Amino acid sequence: MATLKEEKNKKNIKNQKSSLEKTEMLDLYRQMFLIRQFELACAENYTKGNVRGFLHLYIGQEATAVGSISCLNNKDYIVTHYRDHGHALARGLDVNRTMAELFGKKTGLSKGKGGSMHLFDSARKFMGGHAIVGAQFPLAAGLALACQYKETGGIVVCFFGDGSTNQGTYHETLNLASIWKLPILFILENNKYGMGSSIDKVRAGGEDFYTGVSTYDIPASQVNGMDVLAVKEATKLAVDKIRKEGGPSYLECKTFRFVGHSLADGQKYRKSEEVKFWERQDPIEKFPKWLISAGIINQKELDEINQKVKEEIQNSVDFATSSENPEKSELNEDIYEMQD
Amino acid sequence: MSEMIMREAIKKALEESLENDPNVLIMGEDIGEYGGAYAVTDGLLKKFGSNRIKDTPISEATFIGAGIGAAAAGLRPVVELMSISFSLVGFDQIVNMAGNLRYMSGGQISVPMVIRAPTGAGVQLGATHSQSFETWLAEVPGIYCVCPSNPKDALGLLRTSIKNNNPVIFAEPALLYGSKGEVPEDYYEIPLGSANIVKEGNDITIMSYGAGMSIIEEVNQKLEESNISAEILDLRSLNPIDYKTIEESIKKTNKLVAIDTSRKNGGIMAELVSTIQEKFLDWLDGPIIRIGAEDVPWPYNKDLENAAYPSSNKVIEKIYKQLLN
Structure with missing residues (x-):
């Protein structure tokens, strides 16, 4: 039975739905579809050998990145984990250069030196994909310290997975953010598995994380991470609070990845029924259906968006394919910033 | 020339940089009210305030990483470790974050920060507090690593280190904090990489x-x-x-x-x-x-x-x- 608070939230979300402009809603859908198509293209090019290394796909979690990042402005920083393509695209990183980075090409975001797990675009204050689990927490604290110190008005959104909550840096950074009143929104993408370990095996304290955060005197809430409008609304509330009152907030998004941890994952640790249950909540399916049933969009408009996105992705693959490899001389570049 | 002891020379460099560059701030365990485990930062809190002289919790990984993040966003933090042995607790942040950020971002991100840390044996601190991990950290590309042996070099090298736009490990021999030496009155710097x-x-x-x-x-x-x-x-x-x-x-x-x-x-x-x-x-x-x-x-x-x-x-x-x- 839904609690009174949950009913109230639902009502808020309903109001939110009607208050958003059509263009905003279409853009939320377009971004989610873009990420999905990007990830499918990555998988295809991984099997072709064009993308190498470890490849962690964001399929299933699109609503979390898109809903939350839509609430940010260009003063705000983002740090995230190694499953970072979705956040990068939602932040508006160039699709061609992102794909080229995965192909290891000189036209990539990091000239082919970073790869899938290390996406960066400092101009958009997208400060990485971080591949040591939990390493991004302290970085987020420092970026937030700079925002606070320079009084830029910016905040930091720190994305992390449930697996990272058992690292010391998680607890240390929650503590530091609280005592220094750092403007950080911690967004937990709780997809129930840290690689192949389900949270009920590796976590004391149950499957909800946000309830434990009160220990650090940080306001925390939970939202359905498969509902892009709910994520957007919950993020907006948290972001507004941080901008107005300072200090950190915490948002737990319940979500699920439909695919393996990486492309090397046989998924022996979970049942197909569970995957199917979550696939029925696929935001890429549900959200456009709702948009059509609510009369916000018709099938033709939807098809047009889909077609454009597919072309954009194909273009990015073509761009990455036709781009050059970095020169050998690049090996020794970008290690130090040279000064006079 | 004036005579100075090592800790005074280090403090002089810190004080100058705090005065000259509003982006400089100092972070570490007990560096403020307590004055620093080796008394290097004694008095700085009173002079510059808690916004710039930041006492941290005992969370080395996190305050080192916070220094890196602050540097990546344009500040120039000087992070103090109580012992270079404690760098082990924050090793991932130093090596993977400070050392690798610039390279793996294709040169987009700079990390202008200094990590100061007492190093070395000789003061009977036993196994965990007497090691010299500047020798490990010197291996990491993307990080500079210096270690002065006298007050003059300490002042000149720290001035340069704080102005540098890359992460610098500044190892301070614990044995030498009280050692005396002549220090020139006129301003000077010592380039990194100069024997x-x-x-x-x-x-x-x-x-x-x-x-x-x-x-x-x-x-x-x-x-x-x-x-x-x-x-x-x-x-x-x-x-x-x-x-x-x-x-x-x-x-x-x-x-x-x-x-x-x-x-x-x-x-x-x-x-x-x-x-x-x-x-x-x-x-x-x-x-x-x-x-x-x-x-x-x-x-x-x-x-x-x-x-x-x-x-x-x-x-x-x-x-x-x-x-x-």
């Missing part, structure tokens, strides 16, 4: 850095008594290493002694000696003598600690046995 010929000589080159320079002083006195003219070389910087100065000295003396006060196995001198024999073998008249601390955990007991530490007697003995026989 110093402390004393010119013709017969033999003896090199070390940090606390090792005190051992060389004793060795030199004994060699002078035998009319042997030693050239004394202070590396000052472990990354980058000033091979040019080393080369010039070896070409002059044709003999080299390398002293580490850290464990011999895997110490920085292992790297140096290997590279030197690759590059300058033809200029050497004999084997390079390498002396380091014993390859044991640092003991607490003073006699045992002394036994593990490279003494001037050990150095002299080796020089006579292997080079001057």
Whole structure:
């Protein structure tokens, strides 16, 4: 039975739905579809050998990145984990250069030196994909310290997975953010598995994380991470609070990845029924259906968006394919910033 | 010239940079109200306020990482560790974050920060507090690593380190915080990667850095008594290493002694000696003598600690046995 608070939230979300402009809603859908198509293209090019290394796909979690990042402005920083393509695209990183980075090409975001797990675009204050689990927490604290110190008005959104909550840096950074009143929104993408370990095996304290955060005197809430409008609304509330009152907030998004941890994952640790249950909540399916049933969009408009996105992705693959490899001389570049 | 002790020289550099650059701030455990475990930052909180002199929780990984994040967003933090042994707790942040950010972002991100840390044995702090991990950190590309042996170098190197746009490990020999030295009145800086010929000589080159320079002083006195003219070389910087100065000295003396006060196995001198024999073998008249601390955990007991530490007697003995026989 839904609690009174949950009913109230639902009502808020309903109001939110009607208050958003059509263009905003279409853009939320377009971004989610873009990420999905990007990830499918990555998988295809991984099997072709064009993308190498470890490849962690964001399929299933699109609503979390898109809903939350839509609430940010260009003063705000983002740090995230190694499953970072979705956040990068939602932040508006160039699709061609992102794909080229995965192909290891000189036209990539990091000239082919970073790869899938290390996406960066400092101009958009997208400060990485971080591949040591939990390493991004302290970085987020420092970026937030700079925002606070320079009084830029910016905040930091720190994305992390449930697996990272058992690292010391998680607890240390929650503590530091609280005592220094750092403007950080911690967004937990709780997809129930840290690689192949389900949270009920590796976590004391149950499957909800946000309830434990009160220990650090940080306001925390939970939202359905498969509902892009709910994520957007919950993020907006948290972001507004941080901008107005300072200090950190915490948002737990319940979500699920439909695919393996990486492309090397046989998924022996979970049942197909569970995957199917979550696939029925696929935001890429549900959200456009709702948009059509609510009369916000018709099938033709939807098809047009889909077609454009597919072309954009194909273009990015073509761009990455036709781009050059970095020169050998690049090996020794970008290690130090040279000064006079 | 004025006389100063090492901790005053370090504090002077910190104070100047706080005065001259509003983006400089200092973070660390008990650096504010307490004044710093080695009293380097004593008084800075009162002068500059808690916005710039930030006491941190005991969370090395997180406050080192916070320094990196602040630097990546345009500040110029100086992070103090109570011991370079505590760098182990934050090693991932130093190596993977500070060291790799610039490279893996394709040059998009700079990390202008300094990590200051007391280093080395000799003050009976036992196994966990006596190590010299600047030798490990000097291996990491993307990070500079320096270690002064006297107040003048400490001031000049720290000025340069704080102005540098890359992460710098600034290792401070714990043995030397109270050591005195002459410091020029006029402003000066010392470039990173510049070794110093402390004393010119013709017969033999003896090199070390940090606390090792005190051992060389004793060795030199004994060699002078035998009319042997030693050239004394202070590396000052472990990354980058000033091979040019080393080369010039070896070409002059044709003999080299390398002293580490850290464990011999895997110490920085292992790297140096290997590279030197690759590059300058033809200029050497004999084997390079390498002396380091014993390859044991640092003991607490003073006699045992002394036994593990490279003494001037050990150095002299080796020089006579292997080079001057």
